[in-house]
Amino acid sequence: SEIWDVCFGFAKSHLSFLSTYLNKLHSSFYIYEYDEGFVRNDLYPCVKWHLSSLSSAHASAATLFSASDTSKIRFRLAEDEALMEMFDGVAVWWQHHVKRRQDEDDERYFSLRMRASHRQLLLGRFLNYVRAHGKELELQNREKQLYTSDFSRSIPFHHPATFDTLALDPVQKQEIVDDLREFMEGEEFYKRAGRTWKRGYLLYGPPGTGKSSMIAAISNFTGYDVYDLELTAVSNNNDLRQLLMITTNKSIIVIEDIDCSLDLSDRANKSVSQSTNSKEDIGKKELETSHVTLSGLLNFTDGLWSCCGSERIFIFTTNHIGKLDPALLRAGRMDMHILLSYCTFSAFKLLAKNYLEVLEHDLFAEVEREMEGANFTPAAVSEILIQHRKNATAALENLLAALKSAKFNTCS
Ligand SMILES: Nc1ncnc2c1ncn2[C@@H]1O[C@H](COP(=O)(O)OP(=O)(O)OP(=O)(O)O)[C@@H](O)[C@H]1O
Numbered sequence: 157s158e159i160w161d162v163c164f165g166f167a168k169s170h171l172s173f174l175s176t177y178l179n180k181l182h183s184s185f186y187i188y189e190y191d192e193g194f195v196r197n198d199l200y201p202c203v204k205w206h207l208s209s210l211s212s213a214h215a216s217a218a219t220l221f222s223a224s225d226t227s228k229i230r231f232r233l234a235e236d237e238a239l240m241e242m243f244d245g246v247a248v249w250w251q252h253h254v255k256r257r258q259d260e261d262d263e264r265y266f267s268l269r270m271r272a273s274h275r276q277l278l279l280g281r282f283l284n285y286v287r288a289h290g291k292e293l294e295l296q297n298r299e300k301q302l303y304t305s306d307f308s309r310s311i312p313f314h315h316p317a318t319f320d321t322l323a324l325d326p327v328q329k330q331e332i333v334d335d336l337r338e339f340m341e342g343e344e345f346y347k348r349a350g351r352t353w354k355r356g357y358l359l360y361g362p363p364g365t366g367k368s369s370m371i372a373a374i375s376n377f378t379g380y381d382v383y384d385l386e387l388t389a390v391s392n393n394n395d396l397r398q399l400l401m402i403t404t405n406k407s408i409i410v411i412e413d414i415d416c417s418l419d420l421s422d423r424a425n426k427s428v429s430q431s432t433n434s435k436e437d438i439g440k441k442e443l444e445t446s447h448v449t450l451s452g453l454l455n456f457t458d459g460l461w462s463c464c465g466s467e468r469i470f471i472f473t474t475n476h477i478g479k480l481d482p483a484l485l486r487a488g489r490m491d492m493h494i495l496l497s498y499c500t501f502s503a504f505k506l507l508a509k510n511y512l513e514v515l516e517h518d519l520f521a522e523v524e525r526e527m528e529g530a531n532f533t534p535a536a537v538s539e540i541l542i543q544h545r546k547n548a549t550a551a552l553e554n555l556l557a558a559l560k561s562a563k564f565n566t567c568s
């Protein structure tokens with residue numbers, strides 16, 4: 157047994173020498189879910205998403221998950237599972253670690269190992285790639301949430317409207333899509349220019365022209381959550397600020413029908429009525445729309461507090477742009493004013509394609525003529541097309557009849 161002890165001791169010392177030597181050859185990096193002080197590590201979800209795409213193809217053990225309201229199945233690298241990835245012909249090793257802790261949440265982290273000699277060459281470029289790839293996957297797969305009134309609850313947001321289904325002038329549509337894409341990719345620009353990474357859109361136009369549908373399309377395009385802010389339910393400017401602080405990054409904050417939810421047209425009157433305290437006035441104020449003032453709202457979108465997050469899109473909608481205070485419209489406040497108007501022939505063609513699966517039809521030329529000046533909203537056109545979606549000719553004949561009678565009514 158003495159011989160065994162000697163042999164064992166010898167092997168042990170050599171093994172530990174070997175492992176120290178191997179460790180020196182490799183560099184290890186750890187990506188924890190939370191940094192010290194419970195600060196969320198932005199890199200962690202990127203790595204998680206990045207690895208989820210590799211796991212489906214390469215991991216020998218992965219966990220599978222599917223939420224009840226989606227058909228997608230998500231892969232995750234299983235606990236303690238390791239995975240090798242090739243980047244520019246060089247191998248790196250990932251591992252997923254979970255440390256169980258008593259009375260606390262589990263501690264989760266990923267380790268990344270590579271040959272020490274590759275470290276200089278690879279690390280920066282590789283991590284940038286992982287971050288960009290992870291972010292892209294997160295956006296594609298993320299369950300978008302719709303938050304209502306006080307932002308305390310949310311439901312998964314699965315609105316079917318996309319830029320492909322929106323009937324809009326193609327040039328206008330392209331402008332909006334380009335603007336959104338530029339915004340999403342604009343992190344460097346906003347930093348360089350010293351501006352908060354946010355964008356404001358004012359959607360205006362008659363009812364049924366697609367303002368709400370466009371908000372859904374923007375959410376589907378960006379993958380951002382939607383906070384549907386009901387101003388009449390917010391009691392004062394302070395509460396409004398609190399709400400802003402709850403919203404997460406990558407979100408769309410929507411105030412629909414802004415002219416109806418606030419008396420924004422007359423700032424002077426508003427401040428007078430706020431400074432009076434008689435019971436009658438308070439009663440009147442309750443009947444009024446909201447106690448949030450225009451300056452409170454402007455602070456919400458523009459003030460110091462608006463920079464407490466990033467990648468935010470503010471969208472206001474109105475049917476009556478003329479009723480809005482010029483302060484809300486001035487340059488730089490809402491970055492883009494988007495008019496959604498009556499159905500044009502090119503918008504109609506998109507609806508015909510989506511609703512009737514028709515790209516060309518003998519009646520199209522007549523529809524084009526009648527549509528001019530008929531002031532028919534896309535909502536009204538869609539209604540008719542839905543009713544007769546089984547029979548394209550009947551749908552177009554009914555649409556023509558409706559267009560003609562609308563024109564006749566306007567003329568008479
Ligand atoms: N531009 C459009 N493209 C495709 N469908 C549209 C468009 N505009 C309206 N619709 C159809 O009409 C319905 C109503 O449109 P939507 O709610 O988006 O209008 P809105 O402009 O928000 O109206 P409101 O001012 O009354 O809120 C939508 O569900 C959609 O089916």
Ligand SMILES: [Mg+2]
Pocket residue numbers: 367368369412
């Ligand atoms: Mg609407």
